[in-house]
Amino acid sequence: MAVPAGSRGRRAATGPVGSPVNLAPFRDAVLSDPSPVTGARVAAAVQSSGQLLGTDGVLEAVENLTADLRGLGxxxxxxxxxxxxxxxxxxxxxxxxxxxxxxxxxxxxxxxxxxxxxxxxxxxxxxxxxxxxxxxxxxxxxxxxxxxxxxxxxxxxxxxxxxxxRRPRVFTLAELVGPASGWLPYLEAVVAGRLNFLISGATGSGKTTMLSAMLGLSASFERLVLVEDAAELNPDHPHVVGLQSRHSNLEGSGSVDLGELVRQALRMRPDRLIVGECRGAEVREFLAAMNTGHAGAGGTVHANSAAGVPARLAAMGALAGLEPQALALQASTALDVIIHLDRTAAGRQIRELALLRATSAGTLETVPALVARGTTMEFGPGWRELEPRLFGAGTGQARTAGS
Structure with a gap:
């Protein structure tokens, strides 16, 4: 017997003799009523059908029909x-x-x-x-x-x-990074020192999950204001408010973009301003906020390497009407550190901490500060500048990579 439309890939509801039940009549009965589809209405349609499904059959029919009408089928x-x-x-x-x-x-x-x-x-x-x-x-x-x-x-x-x-579970930074990797104290220092940071990486590298975990380390008295295109961040923190962009309606009006949300967020007394993903002209407002005293800000950006972040920022700046030189100056003074993530066959991992620097030619470049080399970590030329930002002045070279 053919599997009824809409039930492939999951267990089909069965009647008393074990044969699959056609869900179409139940579906039609529910959809014939214009009122909202609820679990109670679905159950009533199944129970009033007169079919002898048995207790298990009724439960399975309700489950499958609910998935068809309200879930992901x-x-x-x-x-x-x-x-x-x-x-x-x-x-x-x-x-x-x-x-x-x-x-x-x-x-x-x-x-x-x-x-x-x-x-x-x-x-x-x-x-x-x-x-x-x-x-x-x-x-x-x-x-x-x-x-x-x-x-x-x-x-x-x-x-x-x-x-x-979107998963409700919140990972701690220790769960994501693991003390054995050596990265944990550096990321903790980024949050504790209220550094402005961007997490970069390709699609699926874990940027949003990492950002949520880092925000969970923020002091409990801080107010976090999240600006996102789609609400995905879920930091484990007692004081979080979120703003989400909105597409235009069927008439083409009513849209609210990220740039507008950043401007609104600045009026909401944020201790930390977070942009879930920088992808367009909102980078202008975000950088301006960080350059006017909003420390501890963070966000994510799509880039295949830390060295690719300047090009991404330049492209976004162009959308906002920023010249490359202006973007380079703003970004290099606003952002304290880039945290780059990779996704490999071994899983998601931190690849590099880097600085942003404006060149004499007016462009933006990254300077590696701490880089993963296999199972070890190496200091880069930017470490001398990054170390006092992380651990305070006068720390010298007391720390070793991975210590």
Whole structure:
């Protein structure tokens, strides 16, 4: 017997003789009522159907139907795995997950591309936006998820879905770094010394997780104001408020960008101003804030290496109308340290601490201060300048890398 649409990849509800139950009538019954879909309505639709499902069958039918109508459909069981951070759908027959073990292909499949498109459309609609042929690429935020969808023919292999899962668990810095790595005292000093910092790295390198863990070390009397495109930071701290950007509505109005949120955050008495990810013109307001006395600020930036951060900042500065020379001066005086993360086959790891410096030519460059070399750490030419920022003046070279 064919598996009912929408139930592939998870256990199908079964009747008293163990045969799969067709969920379509239950789904139609719920959707025929325009009122909000709730767990109680789903359960009532199943129980009033008159089908002899048995207790286990009813529970499974409610679970599967709820996933179809309110959750991630056949992807729901993947999202429930605590180690999965991303679910990637490359058409109906190819679903991947990303997590602590890297990319893995799952056994979940869809019946056809129409089923993938239906799920994508429902998720995007739940986020207050529209996904159709006239608007084929959409990004939305839902409770616990960030969803990106692309429809054909923009996508060449069917409907594409990329789902980032926000995990409620907060890692401590010690859990992420581990005392044996040698990096812990340096990162603790960045927070304790209220240095302004950026965490750089490629996609999936753990920048957001690291930023949350570092913010958890902030003094309890400090007020943290978070500015994010999508709310993902969850620091373990008693005083955190968050601002989140907003896309324009279906009429094309009502958007609130990160630059505006940074300006609003400065009016909220932040002890630490945090920009979850610097990606555009908001870098101007962020650097200006750090240069006008807002110490202890932090954020993340996409870059494949610490040496690639200046180019990323220059590109963002150009979007804000900043000349390269002005950007170099602002960034070199505002930011105390760059913390670069790598993701390798061995997992996520800290690769480098670096300084930003304006050159005589008016450009921006990084100067390595502490660099991972295999299982050891080496001081770079920027260490003499970074050390007193971390541990105070007069420390000399008392510390050794990894001590």
């Amino acid at each position: 056949p992807l729901q069981r993947l999202a429930l795995k605590g180690t999965v951070t991303d679910i990637l759908v490359n058409g109906p027959s190819e679903v991947w997950t990303d997590g602590e073990r890297g990319l893995e292909r799952s056994q979940v499949t869809f019946s056809n591309d129409a089923e993938v498109r239906a799920l994508a459309t429902r998720l995007v609609t739940a986020g207050g936006r529209r996904l159709d042929d006239g608007n084929p690429c959409v990004d939305v935020r839902l409770d616990g998820y960030r969803v990106h969808a692309v429809l054909p023919p923009v996508s060449t292999q069917g409907t594409l879905l990329s789902i980032r899962i």
